[in-house]
Amino acid sequence: MKRAILVARGELTLLxxxxxxxxxxxxxxxxxxxxxxxxxxxxxxERSVRSAQQQATDDLFAAQPARHPHRVxxxxxxxxxPLGVLAAFDPGVDRYTGTTxxxxxxxxxxAAFGAARExxxxxxxxxLTPAFVLQVLTPLLLVFxxxxxxxxxxxxxxxxxxxxxxxxxGELLLGKALALAALAALAMLPTVAALAAAxxxxxxxxxxxxxxxxxxxxxxxxxxxLIVAVSGLCHRSRTALxxxxxxxxxxxxxxxxxxxxxxxxxxxxxxxxxxxxxxxTDLRRIGDSHDPNDPFFADFRRRTLQQFGVARIEDLxxxxxxxVSLEGEALTSRLFVQYALKTMGIQRRQVTLMDRFAVLSPxxxxxxxxxxxxxxDLENHWRFLQQAEAFRFDMVQRLNRxxxxxxxxxxxxxxxRDAASERRSRVGAGNWAAIxxxxxxxxxxxxxxxxxxxxxxxxxAWLCLALALGGLAARRMRAEGP
Amino acid sequence: xxxxxxxxAFLLRQRSAIVGVLILTLLATLATGLGLAEVARQQDSIxxxxxxxxxxxxxxxxxxxxxxxxAYYSFHxxxxxxxxxxxAALGQRDLAPFIMRIRALALEGQLYExxxxxxxxxxxxxxxxxxxxxxxAPLLLIALLHDLVSGEREAGRWTLLQSAPRSxxxxxxxxxxxxxxxxxxxxxxxxxxAMLSGAAPTGVLAALGVVALTVVFWTAVSLAxxxxxxxxxxxxxxxxxxxxxxxxxxxxxxxxVVNAIVPMPQGAELLRANREAVHAGWDLPQDATxxxxxxxxxxxxxxxALRQPFHWKWYFAFQQLGDEHVARQSQEYRDGxxxxxxxxxxxxxxLPPLGLQQALHRLAxxxxxxxxxxxxxxxxxHARLREFYYPYMFNEQPFRNTDFxxxxxxxxxxxxSRASGQP
Numbered sequence: 091m092k093r094a095i096l097v098a099r100g101e102l103t104l105l106x107x108x109x110x111x112x113x114x115x116x117x118x119x120x121x122x123x124x125x126x127x128x129x130x131x132x133x134x135x136e137r138s139v140r141s142a143q144q145q146a147t148d149d150l151f152a153a154q155p156a157r158h159p160h161r162v163x164x165x166x167x168x169x170x171x172p173l174g175v176l177a178a179f180d181p182g183v184d185r186y187t188g189t190t191x192x193x194x195x196x197x198x199x200x201a202a203f204g205a206a207r208e209x210x211x212x213x214x215x216x217x218l219t220p221a222f223v224l225q226v227l228t229p230l231l232l233v234f235x236x237x238x239x240x241x242x243x244x245x246x247x248x249x250x251x252x253x254x255x256x257x258x259x260g261e262l263l264l265g266k267a268l269a270l271a272a273l274a275a276l277a278m279l280p281t282v283a284a285l286a287a288a289x290x291x292x293x294x295x296x297x298x299x300x301x302x303x304x305x306x307x308x309x310x311x312x313x314x315x316l317i318v319a320v321s322g323l324c325h326r327s328r329t330a331l332x333x334x335x336x337x338x339x340x341x342x343x344x345x346x347x348x349x350x351x352x353x354x355x356x357x358x359x360x361x362x363x364x365x366x367x368x369x370x371t372d373l374r375r376i377g378d379s380h381d382p383n384d385p386f387f388a389d390f391r392r393r394t395l396q397q398f399g400v401a402r403i404e405d406l407x408x409x410x411x412x413x414v415s416l417e418g419e420a421l422t423s424r425l426f427v428q429y430a431l432k433t434m435g436i437q438r439r440q441v442t443l444m445d446r447f448a449v450l451s452p453x454x455x456x457x458x459x460x461x462x463x464x465x466x467d468l469e470n471h472w473r474f475l476q477q478a479e480a481f482r483f484d485m486v487q488r489l490n491r492x493x494x495x496x497x498x499x500x501x502x503x504x505x506x507r508d509a510a511s512e513r514r515s516r517v518g519a520g521n522w523a524a525i526x527x528x529x530x531x532x533x534x535x536x537x538x539x540x541x542x543x544x545x546x547x548x549x550x551a552w553l554c555l556a557l558a559l560g561g562l563a564a565r566r567m568r569a570e571g572p
Numbered sequence: 573x574x575x576x577x578x579x580x581a582f583l584l585r586q587r588s589a590i591v592g593v594l595i596l597t598l599l600a601t602l603a604t605g606l607g608l609a610e611v612a613r614q615q616d617s618i619x620x621x622x623x624x625x626x627x628x629x630x631x632x633x634x635x636x637x638x639x640x641x642x643a644y645y646s647f648h649x650x651x652x653x654x655x656x657x658x659x660a661a662l663g664q665r666d667l668a669p670f671i672m673r674i675r676a677l678a679l680e681g682q683l684y685e686x687x688x689x690x691x692x693x694x695x696x697x698x699x700x701x702x703x704x705x706x707x708x709a710p711l712l713l714i715a716l717l718h719d720l721v722s723g724e725r726e727a728g729r730w731t732l733l734q735s736a737p738r739s740x741x742x743x744x745x746x747x748x749x750x751x752x753x754x755x756x757x758x759x760x761x762x763x764x765x766a767m768l769s770g771a772a773p774t775g776v777l778a779a780l781g782v783v784a785l786t787v788v789f790w791t792a793v794s795l796a797x798x799x800x801x802x803x804x805x806x807x808x809x810x811x812x813x814x815x816x817x818x819x820x821x822x823x824x825x826x827x828x829v830v831n832a833i834v835p836m837p838q839g840a841e842l843l844r845a846n847r848e849a850v851h852a853g854w855d856l857p858q859d860a861t862x863x864x865x866x867x868x869x870x871x872x873x874x875x876x877a878l879r880q881p882f883h884w885k886w887y888f889a890f891q892q893l894g895d896e897h898v899a900r901q902s903q904e905y906r907d908g909x910x911x912x913x914x915x916x917x918x919x920x921x922x923l924p925p926l927g928l929q930q931a932l933h934r935l936a937x938x939x940x941x942x943x944x945x946x947x948x949x950x951x952x953x954h955a956r957l958r959e960f961y962y963p964y965m966f967n968e969q970p971f972r973n974t975d976f977x978x979x980x981x982x983x984x985x986x987x988x989s990r991a992s993g994q995p
Contacts, residue, residue, distance in 0.1 A: 110809070121821065128828055143840045150844065155855050165851045170840060183691035186667060190840040192681070202684035203839035206667050206694070208909055209831055210916035210940050211933060214664075214697050215823035215926075222824070230816060234809050328804045332588075332715055335812050339711055344599075346696035347703060351606050354693045361617045362688040363649070363671040367624035374631055381635060437690040444692065461692075468692045506882035 093257050097265025101239060102272060111235055115273065118231045122223045122280045129219045130284070133178035140170045140189065144528070152523040156516040158505070159493040160415065163486050166194030169478040169528045171201065174465040175292040179285060179302060180221035180457075182466025185213060191475075193482035193528075195419060195489075198426040200362055201475075220281050221460050224306045225453050226342045228277045229313045233334040235273055236317035239266040240563070241327035249567065259322075259567035263560055267318045274310040281306070297535040298463035301542065305459035308549040312452050315556035322563030341451040349447035349454065353440040359433060369429050376425075379418050390417050404499060411502050412494025419490055423483045430479065434472050441468050448548045455548040462542040465532055469541060474530055481528045488525055492517055575745040583716075583749055592712050597757040600704045604765035607659035607700045611769065614658075614670060618651040618984060621671050625649045629976060639964020639971040640884020643957075647673040650953055650982035652946040655937040656771035660762060660779060661702035661929075663938025666694055672950060674982075676957040678891040680846040680898055683947060684839055701765070702936075705758055705783060706929045707819060710790040712757075714811040716750045717794035719804040726804060751791045758783050775935060782932045789924050790815075818925050826919040826926070833915060836908040842901045849897035853890025865889035868896065875966040885965040892958065906944060913940045949982075956980040 105111040147168045154162065169191040177184060188201025206213055216222055240263065243249050252262060285303055289296035317334060324330035360368075377386025394413060395401065403410040448454040461467035493502075496517045504511035532538075583589050628647065636642040651671040658665065669687040697703065720743070724730045733742065759780055766776040793814060797807050853861055858878050866873040869892075878886055895902075920927030933939040960979055964971045 110806075114813075139838065143838065147840075147844065150848065157854065161851065161854055165847065168840060168844065183695055186689070186691035186694040188686040190843065192843065200685040200688050202686060202843070204667075204686060207664070207686065207943070208836050208839075208912070209827060210909075210912045211664065211930065212823050212827035212830060212916050212919070212926075215827070216697075216820060218821070218824040218828060226820065227816075230812070234813070238805060328719065328808060331805055331808050331812075335711065335808070336715075339708065343707055344699075347699040350693045350696050351610075351699040354690065355606070355609060358613065359688075359690065361621065361671055362669060362685070363621045363673055364617060364624065365688075366673065367621060367628055370628055370631075371624065378631075378635075433688060437692075440690050441692050468690065471691060507880045509881050512881040 094265040098268035101269035148527040163195035176464035180464040182461035237331040238327040240322040259564040309456035319559035345451035349444040353443040357439040415490040452552040455545040458545040459542040579749040600761040604761045643676040643961035651984045653984045657936040661936040678894045713790040718807040720798040722804040830915045850894030
């Protein structure tokens with residue numbers, strides 16, 4: 091061990107003296123700082139814009155004049171997708187989900203707008219975020235710094251004298267790995283500082299921040315061991331470099347895209363419009379409120395009359411039109427939930443398939459932990475969509491109940507023809523503030539990370555694989571020895 | 573010629589070079605295949621939506637009584653079929669919907685929803701031909717060319733080669749063979765894909781031009797570094813760093829700069845303002861609404877006066893006024909996107925790999941500009957829908973079931989090649 095530390099110290103001294111290494115490390119730290127600063131500023135801005143939008147939406151809703159409740163069902167509300175503190179570290183899917191979801195009666199809309207559609211094609215090149223720096227950039231820099239570490243000694247013929255000094259191949263590799271790991275730690279420093287600052291500002295996020303730091307530490311360690319092992323296995327440093335750049339491109343660039351494409355082909359998802367149309371067809375099959383002789387609504391009318399013990403809908407104590415709206419919304423919402431679950435099932439299957447590709451790339455495992463902990467993964471998005479749908483249903487049904495209870499049936503029926511009835515069919519402005527506002531409840535850190543357990547396992551498996559490769563390199567070197 | 577053949581033979585004897593070329597060919601073929609499959613999926617999806625819409629239309633026809641309710645309940649499919657070159661560069665078609673259902677109601681609320689793609693699938697980007705061309709082909713060129721000079725020097729043959737007659741021709745042939753092989757590894761799958769999708773020859777030629785320019789650019793960069801006189805490993809490191817900077821870092825930095833220069837108006841504010849203006853229609857005096865509508869639409873001002881609290885023409889008048897109320901905001905939103913696109917194109921002139929990638933997406937009709945053009949066509953279609961339905965409401969013309977067949981249809985542009993670059 092002592093000798094390994096000596097080797098590491100020697101390697102670091104050499105690196106610090108090399109101008110190329112200093113330039114590389116300087117560039118990395120600069121990019122890392124730029125990424126952290128811009129991502130933090132952007133996300134802080136985005137968070138405050140979205141909460142201001144939500145406030146403006148809620149204020150407008152509460153300030154409506156006297157209106158017929160069904161008008162308000164169509165007026166609806168908006169849910170603005172909120173962001174957690176750690177989204178500044180890894181924005182994840184945020185640019186691709188849409189930010190604004192319109193919530194109204196009879197319809198389930200998709201989220202609108204979002205950075206991906208507002209940012210020209212440039213966004214598809216990847217964004218300069220701290221997560222991107224650690225997942226993609228840092229490993230390449232480590233490759234550049236680490237590829238010659240062992241191969242150079244072999245090329246210079248200094249392996250034999252080192253053996254003569256009593257340095258075992260294992261110790262040599264360990265020493266080189268320690269030196270590279272020190273560089274990796276330095277590269278992680280800005281990130282760790284940013285995560286620590288985030289944890290101080292929002293102590294509930296500390297566990298998530300810790301998990302992110304741990305996952306990236308493991309991920310970079312995998313790279314460190316892998317790089318030193320390949321450097322030890324290759325006879326020439328150029329071969330080591332070409333091999334490592336190919337491995338890097340495969341793992342961080344090719345596999346994630348290929349995984350996404352294969353997953354979306356294996357579990358294809360119908361387009362939103364197809365889903366809408368299929369849902370409409372299903373809905374008509376169950377009951378068509380436009381058809382006066384529709385069996386479903388005829389049955390509902392019979393049941394309602396029976397329940398209140400009256401013969402005509404005019405004699406009901408509640409406004410029959412409001413009751414039909416309540417029943418109709420319950421019907422459509424059941425289908426909305428059913429269809430959303432189907433889509434969610436498809437998307438979860440796609441993600442499970444993509445996660446399996448972590449066997450080919452540890453970057454996928456690191457990304458999984460990072461997005462889960464930051465609350466910017468698919469699961470968190472579905473949590474938002476499901477809470478928004480639950481809110482939409484509750485809001486619409488409160489308005490429908492108001493319709494049934496506070497609007498007179500005769501006025502309601504005559505309001506299109508008679509101005510006085512129209513006036514009487516409006517309910518007071520005081521009713522709108524009583525409808526609750528939409529507030530997203532994020533998952534607990536433990537809940538968010540439950541799904542990331544496998545990915546930690548995957549990172550550990552990768553570390554074992556890299557270590558085995560290192561062992562192989564050490565054995566080969568022992569065999570070559572004097 | 574014999575020099576070329578000899579160099580080709582040399583290259584074929586290098587096992588690592590062959591493996592590299594084979595992998596690139598394989599990946600380009602796979603990407604083309606995946607792209608073609610994705611385009612076929614989009615076409616099927618449009619066909620299914622059109623068929624389902626016909627069922628929906630028949631169901632609506634059973635209960636509508638007049639032009640107003642027909643306009644209110646009828647959706648119209650407006651689909652944007654993929655071009656014949658879309659398979660090569662799938663672009664933004666996974667995020668923005670390529671099928672919309674449009675009603676004659678206020679339009680602004682109908683335009684901005686996203687496609688419900690899995691965002692985790694969208695996040696890494698597509699594995700299409702453009703990806704192989706702009707990300708992976710340069711790496712192979714770098715691997716083939718970085719040690720052109722240093723490799724010979726390190727093998728001790730440099731002085732010998734320099735002293736040989738016609739040594740310049742030798743280097744030229746060596747470079748040409750390598751560049752041509754990479755061009756072929758990319759061009760053959762691209763042409764095969766273009767033939768399968770029936771792309772127009774001009775479009776294919778233009779796409780091949782983009783491929784050729786990409787190969788030329790990276791060959792030139794590799795040569796510039798290879799001639800520097802450094803060791804092979806230093807060359808390879810520098811080239812990989814240049815590739816990394818030009819392909820990954822510079823575009824994302826450009827993205828940050830472009831977005832900082834052009835702030836976007838809040839889409840949510842546009843939607844809210846549109847909703848407020850439309851719904852205020854229910855609370856304002858009917859006559860005031862109609863008078864405001866007649867100012868901009870005098871052609872309907874002679875129509876019969878309103879006699880009851882609800883009339884479809886009043887309802888549609890305040891829907892349209894709602895759109896007009898936010899016309900400026902909506903234009904600013906679109907202008908913002910267009911300005912960002914324009915700035916990104918400027919960045920493309922500074923960063924050739926970026927510019928070439930944009931050119932390919934332009935040819936494929938899958939970039940942001942194509943999205944804006946599609947949205948513009950939807951706007952024009954919506955205007956035609958209003959023109960179609962308004963006479964039934966304003967002139968109280970009866971709406972017969974056969975009138976559904978007279979409604980305007982959106983031209984999906986199926987089978988067209990947008991290779992010439994027009995939207």
